[in-house]
Amino acid sequence: DAKTTQPNSMESNEEEPVHLPCNHSTISGTDYIHWYRQLPSQGPEYVIHGLTSNVNNRMASLAIAEDRKSSTLILHRATLRDAAVYYCILRNNNAGNMLTFGGGTRLMVKP
Amino acid sequence: DTAVSQTPKYLVTQMGNDKSIKCEQNLGHDTMYWYKQDSKKFLKIMFSYNNKELIINETVPNRFSPKSPDKAHLNLHINSLELGDSAVYFCASSQASGQRNSPLHFGNGTRLTVT
Numbered sequence A: 001d002a003k004t005t006q007p008n009s010m011e012s013n014e015e016e017p018v019h020l021p022c023n024h025s026t027i028s029g030t031d032y033i034h035w036y037r038q039l040p041s042q043g044p045e046y047v048i049h050g051l052t053s054n055v056n057n058r059m060a061s062l063a064i065a066e067d068r069k070s071s072t073l074i075l076h077r078a079t080l081r082d083a084a085v086y087y088c089i090l091r092n093n094n095a096g097n098m099l100t101f102g103g104g105t106r107l108m109v110k111p
Numbered sequence B: 001d002t003a004v005s006q007t008p009k010y011l012v013t014q015m016g017n018d019k020s021i022k023c024e025q026n027l028g029h030d031t032m033y034w035y036k037q038d039s040k041k042f043l044k045i046m047f048s049y050n051n052k053e054l055i056i057n058e059t060v061p062n063r064f065s066p067k068s069p070d071k072a073h074l075n076l077h078i079n080s081l082e083l084g085d086s087a088v089y090f091c092a093s094s095q096a097s098g099q100r101n102s103p104l105h106f107g108n109g110t111r112l113t114v115t
Helices: none
Strands: A009-013 A018-023 A032-038 A045-050 A061-064 A070-075 A084-091 A105-110 B004-007 B010-013 B019-025 B031-037 B043-050 B054-056 B064-067 B075-078 B087-094 B110-114
Touching: A009 A018, A018 A032, A018 A084, A018 A105, A032 A061, A045 A061, A045 A070, A070 A084, B004 B087, B010 B019, B019 B031, B019 B087, B019 B110, B043 B064
Parallel strands: A009 A105, B010 B110
Antiparallel strands: A018 A070, A032 A045, A032 A084, A061 A070, A084 A105, B004 B019, B019 B075, B031 B043, B031 B087, B043 B054, B064 B075, B087 B110
């Protein structure tokens, strides 16, 4: 699987927007960009995914660069409950349909 | 309703023992997975399984074996437990069809402690 690069950690204030960046310069044309997050003491949770166009859902927005070599997960108003590790992952038709996690970005939200 | 459930939530056992962790999903998915999260918090894929094939991460010792009695269950058996097996184990599931487009759903993990 192609590799992604994320900052180790970020801080945000509560009720402010958060932009979590991800670089994936070796992305292939068939890779989907997936984002997951892991809250403390819980399993990873799907957030959003996209291929080329920007995507919105109830949890977040995903902005994908035109060349697809980077993407940004946008939380429009951070809450304390959004404090988690956020993972950006490229997904393709690999054997076993497996998802490979990197180190992720630890988001800290200050009240 | 819990979509992916694992039991037990905590498992404490001694070196050399054999133990199992159970996983059930009620999402109708046809692919299930086991992940290991070590003390440094890295999530590593161990297995991917559907009714057609088992894909094993080559770094997983053969003391670990997945067993699937039916499509909704994928249990993890561990033989001759070692101290280094202490970790949190997560089960997950997804649809195989449209795989690049299908999210994984994870359980809340089983914390295994080997003493």
